[in-house]
Amino acid sequence: MGKPGRLEKTYMPQVFEEDVMKLWDTEEIYEEIRAKSIGKPKFYFLDGPPYPSSGVPHIGTAWNKVLKDAIIRYKRMKGFWVWDKPGYDTHGLPIEVAVEKNLRLKTKKDIVEKVGISSFIDECRKLALCNATEMSANFKDLGVSLDWKNPYYTLTSSYIESAWWLIKRAWEKGLLSRGLKVVWWCPRCETVLSDYEVTEYRELSDPSIYVMFPVKGRPGEYLLVWTTTPWTLPANVALMVHPDLTYVEVDVGGKKVILLKERVGAVISRAVEEYRILREFPGRALLGIEYIPPLLEEVPLQGKLKNSHKVVLSDKYVKPTEGTGIVHMAPGHGEEDYEVAKEYGLPIICPVDERGEFTVEAGKYNGLSVREANKIIIGDLKKKNLLFYSETIVHRYPVCWRCKTPLVLRATVQWYIRVSNLKERFIEEAEKVEWIPQWALMRFKNWLKELRDWVVSRQRYWGIPLPIWECSKCGNIAVIGSLKELERLVGAPINLRDLHRPWVDQITFKCSKCGNSMKRVEDVLDVWFDSGVAFYASLGYPMNKDLFEKLEPVDFITEGHDQIAGWFFSLLRAGIIGFNRAPYKCVLMHGYMLDEHGREMHKSLGNYVAPTEVVEKYGRDTLRFWLLQNTIWEDARFNWRSIEQVFRDLHILWNVYVFASTYMNIDGYDPLKHGLEDVEENIQPEDRWILSRLNRLIRESSECMEKYHVHEATRMLREFIVEDVSHWYIRLIRRRIWVEGEDPLKDSAYATLYEVLKKYLILLAPIAPFITEKLYQEMIRPAEPNLPKSIHMLEWPDVEEKWINERLENLMNIIREIVELSASARMRRKIKMRQPLPVVYLLTDEDDVKEAASVFKRILMEQVNVKNVSVMGRAELSRFRVKRAKPRISVIGPELRGLAPQVIAFINENSREIAEKIEREGEVEVMLQSGERIVISEKHVEITEEDVEHYVVQEAPWGYVILDVRFDWRARAEGLARDIVRRVQYMRKEMDLPVEAYIKLHVVCPDSESRKMLEEFKDYICEETRTREFSISVGDYGKRYGDYCKDWDIDGKIFEITVLVE
C-alpha cells in the first residue's frame, strides 16, 4: 500500500544532486550493483587512461568519461557483469617537465646533480598520484560510475612487471633490436620522441639557401643544392638526384650550374636575370660524379669520410616540385637520407650531441647549438663563394610537445621493436574490429600504412625501466620478463622500494657468458608502451592469469579521434606482439570539444570552460545530457545557449513528474492496486497512443544503445518527454485527472501515466543518473516500497510489442494537425480558445482522417473546444468557401466604354455564379438590361476564393478543417465563465493555495447581463475552482469582499474577483 510521493515544485539540481550522491555512497549502491552482477555474462570495458598532468579534467575529457558511463550503466541494466576499472597513464615527459618546473630545474643534468634521481622520481610519483586522485574525484562528481577505489596506475610494480613481459615476448620473437635510428630529438629534454609524439608545430622562420657544390676536377662547375637546415651540412655525405628527370647545365655569369630543368625558372631567376641553358641530360648521367664538400675546411670530419661525396640516385625522395632536384644527404639527420645511404653503403655521421650542440667532430662549429650555427655556416659559404642565393622562409616546424623547443633529427642508437614488416597483420586484425563510425577504420588503415619500427627506448627517468641488462665486458644481453626471473639471476629475493629508476639500476648479476657484471641499460620505455599493454596489464597478467582469461578480449573502448594514431594503435600493436591478435572487439571514436567558434579550447586561449562551471550553473545532468546529445564522432562546439536549452528540457521533465505526482498523491493513487492490467477496460485511445509511443521509444532507444549511438538515444528521450508527454499527452488527460473522487477514467489515466513515467526513468537513467534517481526515490519508491533501493539497480525494460500500434500513432498525428489548424483558424477570426464554438467540419476523402475523427472524437471536441465534430467529403467545400468574380475595370472600361458600368454592376451582383461558370466553361454570356449580349471571359475578371460567412476554412494535406464560428448567448456565457475560471485559478496560484483547497468566491460584474451569464454557469465555475460559496454582485467595485481581490479586464469589461480562503 503506497502512493507516489510529492516533489519540490522547482527543479533545483544543485541542491539534490549532492544528496543523491550521498545516498549512493552511504547505501553503497555502486558496490551492491557490482556484487550482484558477478556471474552474469561479461562485458569488458577498458578505460583509456587519461594523462594526469592536471587534476581538473577538460570538458572534452568529461565528455569522454560521461559517454563511457552512459554505456556501462546501460550494459549493467541489460544484465552484464561490467568490468569498469578506470586507469591513469602516470609516466612520461609531461610529469617530468612539471616536476622540473616545480623544482626549478633547467636541464636534464640538473635532475641528477641538484636533486638526485630518487627524489625526482618521488616527486613525479607524488604529482601523478595527486592529480589522478583529484581527477577521480572530479569524474565521480559527474556521476561517472567507475571503480574509483581501485583504478589501475601504470606506475605500480605489478604494472611494470606486466610491461616487462611484453618486452621479453618481443625479444623471444626476435622483434626487439638495438641499432641506429634517425629520430626526432628534443635538445632540451635530451630524449628521443616517437613519431606520434611529434604533434606540435610552430611557424618558425628559417634560412632557405641554395648552395653550390663544386664538381671535383671540373673547376667552375657546380651542383646546385637547396636546404632549410644549413646546420646539417657538416654531416653531408652525398647528393641525390632523380634518375629519370631531366637536368640541365646553366651558364650563370660564367659559372656552370647543374639543376633540375623544371626548377630553373623558379630557382635561377631568384638570383639573376640572365642565364643560358647549355645542355640537358637525364639525372642518371650524374651518377657517381664526385664533388668537393662545401665545408671541407671547416669540418675536418668531412675530409676523413670514405665512399662519399658523390651523386647517387633516388626516384622516391627527389621531388620535382621543390628545391633544385639535387638533394643534400645527411643520413645522420634524416630518415630518407639514412635509408638511401644504407642502400649505397655511405657513411653515417651525426656530429650533434644530445643537447643539440655540435661535437668536436664538427671542427669549427664545436660547441655551437645547431640553430645558432646556421648563421655562421651561411657566412662561411658566402665567404667561399659557394652561396648561390639565400633568403628566409616561415614554415611549420615540429617543436617538443611539452617544452616547445624546436626538434632536431639525429641518428642515435635506440632499442626498437621491428613491426614495420607486420603491416599486413595489423591491417588484417584491424578489419576484424567493429569500428564506429565505420570510416574510423579507413582512417586507422591509413595510419597503418605509415607503420614503422617502434623505437621504445627513452633517455629519461620517469618511466617503466627497460628490462634489459648488458654485460659491460662481452656485450651479452639479458632481457628480463618478470621479477622472479630477475631474482633467479641475482640469486636472492629483490627488496626494492619499487621498480623505478634509480633503484632498479642497482640490480646487477653475473654474465652467463663471461662472468662479468651485467648492468641495466639506462633507458626507460616510451609511455605509449604503458597504455598499450593496459588490456592485460591492468588485470595483473601474466602474474595473475585468471582474470584476464575470464575477461578478454576487450568488448568496448572509446576515445577521441586523436587516439587513432595513439591508444587504438598502441593497443593493437601490443596485442599483436603479445598475443598475435587485436585485443579489442569494438572501438567507438568520439569527437573533440571545441569552443563556440570551432577552435580548440585552451586555458591559454582564454576560451576554456571547466566542467565545474556548467555544473554550478545548471547541474550535472544538464552537462551530461548536453554532452551526450552531440553526434558522437563529430566535433562538438561548446555553446552556453544550447546548454540552457537542455536545462529547460530537464525542467519540463521535472514538471511532468511534479504534475503527475501531485495529483496521484492527492488522490492516493496506488499503482499496485490500479496497475495497467487492472484498468485495461477503461484505457482510452490517447492512453493506447502514449503506450505505443513509449514502447516504440524502448525499442528504438535500446537499438541505439546497442549500436553505441548514444546521442540518438538521448535525442529520442528528449523528444518523447517534451513533445509526446508534456506537450501532448498531459494536455489531453488533464480533464480526466481533475475529476474529483473515484473515477474509472481517472484511474486509467493514472495507470498509463505511471507506467510511462516509471519506464521512462529507467531509459533515462544511464544518461541523467541524478534526476532519475531523485524522481525514483521521491515519487516511485513511496508508491512501491518493495522496489530496489536505487533506480540504477533496475533492469532495462523489455518492449511490450502488443502496445505498439503504428496506425494509432498516425491517427494521432492527424488529430494534432487538426487541433493546430483549428487554433490557426481561430486566430484569423480573433476568437479565443476559451470561447466554445458549435462545430468543426472535417472535409476529407481519406479513411485515416475519418477514423481519427471517430476514434479521437472526445479529444478533438475538447482540444478544439467545439460542441460537435462533423465529417464529410471534400466535395462539400462549396458550402463553406465560394468563388467570387471581381471585375477588372482596367480591362472592361476601355473595351466596353459606355456599357462598362452596367457590366461591372452585373458582375458584382452575380459574382459567385459568374466565377463558377468561367471556371467551368472559360466564359459566360450575359444579357444587359439594355438588351445587349456581352461575353465575359477570364480576362475581364479576377477570380478569388472567400470563406462563407460564419466559417473559417483551413487547408490540410488531406482536405479541409472548417470551424463554424457562430456562437449564441449561452456559448458566450460559457466563454465568459471559462474566462472567470482562468482568472480565479491564476489567483489561487498567486496565493500559493494547495491545489486541493476550497475557497469562497465573489465576482463583481459590470452589468446584469454578465451576471446572468455567470449564474447560468455557476455550477461549472464552482466545480472548476473548488468554490463552496459563490456570490455575484453588479457594479459595486471597491467594496472589498475579502483581502485577496483583483480587477480583471475581460474583453474590455472590468470584473472584480475576490478569493476567500475557507
Place this chain on the structure above:
RNA sequence: GGGCCCGUAGCUUAGCCUGGUGGAGCGUUCGGCUGAUAACCGAAAGGUCCUGGGUUCAAAUCCCAGCGGGCCCA
C-alpha cells in the same frame, strides 16, 4: 603536401547512407493558452543548404574540383 571528418536561418542543429515541396529549438515581433511548467500553442520575419561544375525528369542529398574549419600524418 597527404588522409579522414565537418560546413544547412543571427545562434545550435536534424535531414545526406537509400535523390522527390528544406524541418526543429533558441532569439525577435504580435496574438493566444495555462492550477505541472523557469512551460506551451499560433502567426510573422529570417535560407546563394560554403562555392563552382557534373550526373539526373529531379540534387542539401550522388560524383568531381575549389574554399573555410577540425583531427591525424608528412
